[in-house]
Amino acid sequence: xxxxxxxxxxxxxxxxxxxxxxxxxxxxxxxxxxxxxxxxxxxxxxxxxxxxxxxxxxxxxxxxxxxxxxxxxxxxxxxxxxxxxxxxxxxxxxxxxxxxxxxxxxxxxxxxxxxxxxxxxxxxxxxxxxxxxxxxxxxxxxxxxxxxxxxxxxxxxxxxxxxxxxxxxxxxxxxxxxxxxxxxxxxxxxxxxxxxxxxxxxxxxxxxxxxxxxxxxxxxxxxxxxxxxxxxxxxxxxxxxxxxxxxxxxxxxxxxxxxxxxxxxxxxxxxxxxxxxxxxxxxxxxxxxxxxxxxxxxxxxxxxxxxxxxxxxxxxxxxxxxxxxxxxxxxxxxxxxxxxxxxxxxxxxxxxxxxxxxxxxxxxxxxxxxxxxxxxxxxxxxxxxxxxxxxxxxxxxxxxxxxxxxxxxxxxxxxxxxxxxxxxxxxxxxxxxxxxxxxxxxxxxxxxxxxxxxxxxxxxxxxxxxxxxxxxxxxxxxxxxxxxxxxxxxxxxxxxxxxxxxxxxxxxxxxxxxxxxxxxxxxxxxxxxxxxxxxxxxxxxxxxxxxxxxxxxxxxxxxxxxxxxxxxxxxxxx
Numbered sequence: 001x002x003x004x005x006x007x008x009x010x011x012x013x014x015x016x017x018x019x020x021x022x023x024x025x026x027x028x029x030x031x032x033x034x035x036x037x038x039x040x041x042x043x044x045x046x047x048x049x050x051x052x053x054x055x056x057x058x059x060x061x062x063x064x065x066x067x068x069x070x071x072x073x074x075x076x077x078x079x080x081x082x083x084x085x086x087x088x089x090x091x092x093x094x095x096x097x098x099x100x101x102x103x104x105x106x107x108x109x110x111x112x113x114x115x116x117x118x119x120x121x122x123x124x125x126x127x128x129x130x131x132x133x134x135x136x137x138x139x140x141x142x143x144x145x146x147x148x149x150x151x152x153x154x155x156x157x158x159x160x161x162x163x164x165x166x167x168x169x170x171x172x173x174x175x176x177x178x179x180x181x182x183x184x185x186x187x188x189x190x191x192x193x194x195x196x197x198x199x200x201x202x203x204x205x206x207x208x209x210x211x212x213x214x215x216x217x218x219x220x221x222x223x224x225x226x227x228x229x230x231x232x233x234x235x236x237x238x239x240x241x242x243x244x245x246x247x248x249x250x251x252x253x254x255x256x257x258x259x260x261x262x263x264x265x266x267x268x269x270x271x272x273x274x275x276x277x278x279x280x281x282x283x284x285x286x287x288x289x290x291x292x293x294x295x296x297x298x299x300x301x302x303x304x305x306x307x308x309x310x311x312x313x314x315x316x317x318x319x320x321x322x323x324x325x326x327x328x329x330x331x332x333x334x335x336x337x338x339x340x341x342x343x344x345x346x347x348x349x350x351x352x353x354x355x356x357x358x359x360x361x362x363x364x365x366x367x368x369x370x371x372x373x374x375x376x377x378x379x380x381x382x383x384x385x386x387x388x389x390x391x392x393x394x395x396x397x398x399x400x401x402x403x404x405x406x407x408x409x410x411x412x413x414x415x416x417x418x419x420x421x422x423x424x425x426x427x428x429x430x431x432x433x434x435x436x437x438x439x440x441x442x443x444x445x446x447x448x449x450x451x452x453x454x455x456x457x458x459x460x461x462x463x464x465x466x467x468x469x470x471x472x473x474x475x476x477x478x479x480x481x482x483x484x485x486x487x488x489x490x491x492x493x494x495x496x497x498x499x500x501x502x503x504x505x506x507x508x509x510x511x512x513x514x515x516x517x518x519x520x521x522x523x524x525x526x527x528x529x530x531x532x533x534x535x536x537x538x539x540x541x542x543x544x545x546x547x548x549x550x551x552x553x554x555x556x557x558x559x560x561x562x563x564x565x566x567x568x569x570x571x572x573x574x
Contacts, residue, residue: 076127080120088183090271095184111183118193119172119179126168129161173207174200177278184275199278207277214273218266225262229254237562248563324558325566326534327541328550329427330354331524332373335545339380339400339407341371343418350424353551356458357424358543361412362431363440368392369412369447375433388435412444416451426453427480427521427543430461430470441469445477460499460521467495480521491516497540499523502530510537528553 085108092104174197181192200207233251237244333345334352346357360373370392377383380400387395398409410418419426430444448454459470460480467479471494480497483490486504491512498513499521513520519540525531526546534542535554544550 073124073128077120077124080123080127083123084120084179086267087271088179090268091180091183091275093268094272094275095180107183119175122168122172122175126165126172129165129168173204176200176207176274180275180278196278203277210273210277214270218262222259222262225258226255229258233563244562324355324554325538325561326554326557327355327521328353328547328554329356329358329521329541329543330547331358331543331545332360333357334547335405336547339402339405341373341409342400342407343410343415344407346415346419346424346426347422349547350422352547353555354547355425356427356541357419358427358429358460359415360429360431361444362387362433363436364392364395365389366391366393367437367440367443369444370395371410371412371415373431375431386433388433412447416447416453420451420453426457428457428459429482430459430463430466432461432463432466441466442473445470445473448477449474458497460497464493467493471495482523491518497521499543502534505534505539507537510539525550532557 088108088111089104092107096103096107175193177196177199178189178192181187181195182189185192187195230251233244233247236247330345330349330352332340333342334349334354335345337348337352338345341359346359349357359371361369361371362375363369365388368391370387372387372395374380375388376386377395377398377400380402381398392411395409396411396414400407400409416426418424428444428448430441444459445454448457448459454474454477458478458480459467460482461467462482462484464481467481470477470479478497479495480499481490481493481495482499483504484501486500486509490498495518497519500509500523502522502525505520505522510520521541521543522534522539523543525534525542525544528549531542531544531546531550531553535550535557542550
């Protein structure tokens with residue numbers, strides 16, 4: 001084994017300077033051909049799920065859908081085929097001891113394409129089976145609530161899973177040399193498989209040991225590189241006591257480039273290793289010397305790509321990981337600056353930095369919806385008329401006033417149009433007065449879909465049935481169940497958030513909500529002391545009338561959070 005590793009490493013080192021050109025051609029080809037297909041399948045997933053984004057809505061929405069799972073499987077299979085093509089490229093390179101892309105591509109074209117199916121299929125099956133026990137940062141409870149994953153959580157399911165994974169691993173090892181034999185020899189793929197089964201039976205233990213050792217070295221190398229590259233960021237954020245999104249973007253960009261290079265060269269080395277395992281039985285074969293080549297253009301392209309990645313990464317991090325950890329929700333708009341539940345109140349709230357604007361809607365006599373809080377017009381219009389006894393045409397535009405603040409009642413549709421214009425995100429509260437027409441919730445959902453905001457806004461209500469009806473109409477819409485006090489069954493409702501009165505929110509409630517995978521929105525928080533308390537406890541959102549003060553307190557608190565703390569908080573919320 002020592003000699004085998006030595007020869008593999010020797011050839012890898014001999015050709016190290018000539019790999020970049022081949023890598024450039026190979027990955028350019030994959031991206032040009034693969035990205036359009038990947039984007040097509042992505043939009044098919046989103047379209048079938050009725051979502052505006054892959055994860056904008058419950059993940060179980062696509063995990064529970066057979067058609068979506070088929071598309072996801074095809075996407076995974078395509079990626080595995082691309083990986084197999086890459087590996088075969090390196091097999092040819094290792095076998096011919098050449099790094100000339102034209103020679104290697106010509107050899108690849110001479111082989112039939114269907115030999116990809118078996119190894120790529122085994123890889124795809126392995127990836128799909130890993131999902132239930134490797135949720136990649138997504139809460140296991142959330143994933144296991146899906147119909148696809150639930151069977152694997154039982155004792156029998158675990159046993160079946162272990163057997164399947166063991167079988168896939170065994171078959172992968174036994175067929176390890178198939179692709180190499182097919183690429184290197186004038187043989188059919190069936191003959192190559194039989195040859196691999198024969199050779200791997202003799203070298204099974206040796207192959208397994210070598211690949212475990214190679215995997216450990218790979219993981220340790222990546223961990224070391226991550227530590228070395230990320231350490232300056234961790235130290236800088238710790239010393240300065242604030243987040244540094246630009247520096248984090250540069251760090252992430254360097255790490256992405258390192259991952260790409262390490263993964264590419266790891267595949268090259270593994271191809272060398274598999275080839276040597278397949279043919280090595282005697283003295284070490286002589287490795288051909290390789291003339292060095294200049295790579296000025298390749299280096300310039302790599303530098304340009306790194307700069308582009310750094311710019312994109314900084315923007316993405318600033319708008320994701322470095323986003324505020326607590327949302328500020330303007331209660332009925334910025335009601336200190338404009339009259340509550342009016343369009344100017346919404347516009348001023350967004351301008352002041354509110355992440356969401358809360359509004360109240362209720363149904364009128366003719367089945368339309370207006371933005372208004374109370375059951376009657378008495379408080380703001382000095383009129384005892386009930387909303388449900390009035391048509392939308394009669395009530396829309398009605399003058400209302402509270403002290404010196406004046407305004408008029410808007411229709412829900414007018415409010416939605418204005419919100420889209422100002423790019424405001426809404427927390428729509430359904431006020432149930434008990435005189436709603438049948439199917440009124442479906443009408444609300446239809447309006448949200450008509451304006452293309454169903455997956456952007458959150459719908460909340462004190463009425464549990466209204467929340468359940470929203471989910472029945474469209475499971476991808478995010479909802480919040482409003483509670484005046486702590487209800488025993490509130491953690492079981494199918495809502496992503498719980499709107500809880502501030503006096504009931506403590507660490508125990510937050511933990512219960514977290515365990516149930518629900519964010520906590522606290523209402524209605526007033527005063528600097530209480531605002532700071534809930535912001536420092538990292539609740540999902542605070543609903544307040546003091547928008548500007550809350551935004552300032554939140555932003556000051558967020559400046560102290562480094563990337564590790566932010567990632568940990570994001571992980572907890574998933």
